[in-house]
Amino acid sequence: MxxxxxxxxxxxxxxxxxxxxxxxxxxxxxxxxxxxxxxxxxxxxxxxxxxxxxxxxxxxxxxxxxxxxxxxxxxxxxxxxxxxxxxxxxxxxxxxxxxxxxxxxxxxxxxxxxxxxxxxxxxxxxxxxxxxxxxxxxxxxxxxxxxxxxxxxxxxxxxxxxxxxxxxxxxxxxxxxxxxxxxxxxxxxxxxxxxxxxxxxxxxxxxxxxxxxxxxVLQHEMSIPERIARLKAAQRIVIKKINELIIAYSHVSAYESSCARAILELGADAVFIVSRHKEKIRIVGRAKQSFIKITGISLGRDLMPYLGGLLGGSGGGHDTAGVVEATAKYDFKRIINIVHKALEKMILSSSKQAL
Ligand SMILES: [Mn+2]
The missing domain is CATH 3.90.1640.10 (inorganic pyrophosphatase (n-terminal core))
Structure with a gap:
């Protein structure tokens, strides 16, 4: 048999x-x-x-x-x-x-x-x-x-x-x-x-x-609002580079993690989606496994808690997925500048970086 x-x-x-x-x-x-x-x-x-x-x-x-x-x-x-x-x-x-x-x-x-x-x-x-x-x-x-x-x-x-x-x-x-x-x-x-x-x-x-x-039957079917959120997130992408790494930033008002996944799929090494929820702002971060390997930076352990401190809130998560919630004023340009500077500083000073 x-x-x-x-x-x-x-x-x-x-x-x-x-x-x-x-x-x-x-x-x-x-x-x-x-x-x-x-x-x-x-x-x-x-x-x-x-x-x-x-x-x-x-x-x-x-x-x-x-x-x-x-x-x-x-x-x-x-x-x-x-x-x-x-x-x-x-x-x-x-x-x-x-x-x-x-x-x-x-x-x-x-x-x-x-x-x-x-x-x-x-x-x-x-x-x-x-x-x-x-x-x-x-x-x-x-x-x-x-x-x-x-x-x-x-x-x-x-x-x-x-x-x-x-x-x-x-x-x-x-x-x-x-x-x-x-x-x-x-x-x-x-x-x-x-x-x-x-x-x-x-x-x-x-x-x-x-x-x-x-x-x-296992295929996840996205609702129309989710698909629109993803398309809007793609339309608003700001692309930045740190050496060979492509970092994408965008903003939407819902479906942040779905949008983040979609943008990784498009080709970013890491992505940060900013959103406003009443008096608070939220930053959802996602990174490819290769990003963690190259930089030695864990979003949940290193970057997000640090950003939480900078923005007057808190942050955490896992290596490739993290979130920050803070009371900072919602200003997309200002926020992505803060995130990008912090990330740049961390990557360039990281001993594990092999860039
Ligand atoms: Mn099982």
Whole structure:
């Protein structure tokens, strides 16, 4: 079998799971639980498992602590699944007592109870099966069965292999949903392993997943105001250079981070978007990874806190993304001069600079 060498390590576990499903679970009610704010990988894994269970007449419900995220809602809607699963998916905002009504839980795509939101303190009261691709976490110690896989980069891959091994098949839309889950967690295959591709091959050829559809349902659709903000930001760009680095400045009144991403995409090494929010000004900064490498300057650690001090506010963030909020007067030209001078000084005095 094509996947032979990869399946071996996990084959026995999946077989045990299927045996358990066939022998112990009929007649019982199962809750499938994902992490809070469920992403497409979590949702896809839960729904595919629900389908596999229902094929052998096992009743299950999907419990979502604090609902699903925006992209999951879009994926479900576009695959025409939102209505279909309306009665099987429980969006849990309160009422963790619901767990009393179950015999066994299946927890997917989660390694720590903290990620279960308001169910965190209740899951240990019931036996549970864990199906997950993350590093071993606190849930591992209490799980009555663990289906994991070092070569899987998403839970959807593991569930695909469960579906393949069960020989039960899946509806085309659910196979496509699983493929969206894999695409989402691997960031369109950036983090894929050799096994990911083999699993996807089987998901498409044996289970009928539609690759183009799985891609398109993940596509973020921008609203008209967001697109206009991006175009305006592009129109107002002020370009400056520090040696070989291109620094762009612009101003908009909303969608600052989306505008910043767009301008990086256009070719800037770093970008700063200035906006006014009532009495305050905000500067959203974004830089390419290469900018951090060349300059040794982290926006969140070095530049933004410094600018926050200069402008009478505060700043912070991560290496490539930072923000300053301050009470300074809104004057675009003056602000970009302050930012640029500070940046220039930092870059030119940075010991790591290799310009
Ligand atoms: Mn995942």
């Amino acid at each position: 094509l996947l032979g060498k990869y399946w071996k390590e996990n084959l026995e576990n999946i077989k045990r799971l299927l045996e358990k499903i066939y022998s112990d679970l009929p007649g019982k009610t199962i809750f499938i639980i994902t992490h809070r704010n469920a992403d497409p990988d979590a949702i896809a894994s839960a729904i595919a498992l629900h389908e596999i269970l229902s094929k052998v007449k096992i009743k299950s419900y999907i419990l979502l602590p604090e609902g699903m995220n925006e992209i999951s809602k879009q994926v479900m809607e576009k695959l025409g699944l939102s209505d279909k699963y309306r009665y099987n998916i429980i969006d849990l905002r309160k009422g963790e007592k619901i767990l009393i009504n179950t015999d066994i839980l299946i927890i997917v795509d989660t390694n720590n109870p903290e990620q279960l939101g308001l169910l965190a303190h209740y899951v240990f009261d019931k036996p549970f099966i864990l199906i997950d691709h993350h590093q071993p976490g606190k849930l591992w110690r209490k799980a009555s069965m663990i289906i994991s896989d070092n070569n899987a980069r998403s839970t959807s891959e593991i569930v695909t292999n469960i579906a393949l091994l069960s020989g039960l098949g899946l509806p085309r839309s659910i196979s496509t949903l699983l493929l969206s889950g894999i695409l989402y967690d691997t960031r369109r295959f950036i983090y894929a392993t050799e096994k990911t591709f083999l699993t996807v091959y089987r998901l498409i050829s044996s289970l009928g997943a539609d690759y183009l559809k799985a891609q398109s």
